Amino acid sequence: MKSMTGYAWKEKNDGSMTVSVELKSYNSRFLDLSTNLPYWLSRLENRLREYASKRVQRGKVELSVRVRETATPMQVSADPEAAKAYHAAISSVASALGLASDAVPLSLIVAQEGVLKSERTIDPEAYWARLEPVLEDAFAEFESARDTEGKALSRDIYAMIERIERSAEVVSGWVPEMERIFRENIKTRFVDILGDAVDEQRVMQETAALLVKYTINEEIVRLRAHLESLRRELAENPSPGRKADFICQEINREVNTIGSKNQIREVGQAVIEAKDALENIREQMRNIE
Numbered sequence: 001m002k003s004m005t006g007y008a009w010k011e012k013n014d015g016s017m018t019v020s021v022e023l024k025s026y027n028s029r030f031l032d033l034s035t036n037l038p039y040w041l042s043r044l045e046n047r048l049r050e051y052a053s054k055r056v057q058r059g060k061v062e063l064s065v066r067v068r069e070t071a072t073p074m075q076v077s078a079d080p081e082a083a084k085a086y087h088a089a090i091s092s093v094a095s096a097l098g099l100a101s102d103a104v105p106l107s108l109i110v111a112q113e114g115v116l117k118s119e120r121t122i123d124p125e126a127y128w129a130r131l132e133p134v135l136e137d138a139f140a141e142f143e144s145a146r147d148t149e150g151k152a153l154s155r156d157i158y159a160m161i162e163r164i165e166r167s168a169e170v171v172s173g174w175v176p177e178m179e180r181i182f183r184e185n186i187k188t189r190f191v192d193i194l195g196d197a198v199d200e201q202r203v204m205q206e207t208a209a210l211l212v213k214y215t216i217n218e219e220i221v222r223l224r225a226h227l228e229s230l231r232r233e234l235a236e237n238p239s240p241g242r243k244a245d246f247i248c249q250e251i252n253r254e255v256n257t258i259g260s261k262n263q264i265r266e267v268g269q270a271v272i273e274a275k276d277a278l279e280n281i282r283e284q285m286r287n288i289e
Contacts, residue, residue, distance in 0.1 A: 001234060002289045003149035004028065004059035004241075008142035012134045018068040019130050021138040025146075027286055028060040037065035043124050044131070051132075055139050057239045058289045065131065076118045086112045146289070153284050157234065160284075161227055163277035164251070168227070170270040171258060172220050181263055182214060216258050223254040241288040248282050 004027050011020035033056070035048050052063055090104045110116055230247045233240045255278065259271040 001150040001154045001238070001240065002143070002146040003153055003287050004146070004289050005149065005287060006142050006146040008138045008145060010134050010138040010141065012130075012137075014130070016070050017130055018066075019134045020066045021131075021134045022062075022064040022066075023138050023142045024062040025056065025142075026060045028058065031056060031058050032060040033063065034061070035063045035065070038067055040122055041065070041067065041124075041127060043122070044128055047128065048135075051135060052139075055143070056289070058241055067127070067131075076116060078116055079114055082112070082114045083109050086115060150288065153287055154234065157281050157284050158231075160277040160281045161230060164255075164274045165224075165227055167270040167274035167277070168220060168223055171216065171267050174264050174267050175215070175217060175220070178262070178264055178267065179215060214261055216261050219254045219258050219261075223251060223258075226251045226254065239289045241285060244288070245282070245285050248278060248285060251278055252282075 004025055006023065006025045008023040009020070011018065013019075031053065033049060033052055035045055035052070037045065037048065048063065048065070052061060086109050087104060090108065094100065094104060226247055230244060230251070233244050233247060237243065252275075255271060255274050259268070259275075262268050262271060
């Protein structure tokens, strides 16, 4: 089990180039991956996204790459025609101002747009070869941080599951008393309506029919089954977040149904305890991948 939140930063310098990678992740229902790398490495973006998508299943992930080089490979070309046009125009202005045309410095000409053109020499494979080891180290640290937090979340979730299981035991122990109270209430209503003419056999038949609808035995069975499913999902699935959230919805449904049928204070307290534990589980689930 892994937490969706994590952080890692790694940097490597091999003398001619420094590559740094920063990873941040937050809670999100789905994988929301954003990358930030130098514009001149944009050809590596798809490969970078594919690499990260294989390592992270869910969460809002921010992946930043920085590259600094001591010697930047560049190709520089000149446009002499543009330089001549600029020189002629600037000389014309100088002449209009009564200045000598030879006063136009070369530095002013080459500073004009289009006179000199530079293009960075990019070999994507060479840059990826430098970047990939740093990515590996960063993701290793990132996974370690998420694993550590995931273990803490796991311990807390299992503790909450045990609270719900104890509540289910309390509720189960009160089932006979709940049914006895229900039978008495049904009989009292018959007596209030029919008086001495009440038919005991009829009361028993009606009570049996209503018990099928109002007993909580089925809810307890399903609740225990859902708790077992949740335990199994957490133990067997390395990324249980989505399915575990669905199981929690089913647990909540059974707990609410038990509460709606309850007539005993102790059962009501057990239901409150179970709902509080379940809310804690669902809150923690929002942090799990």
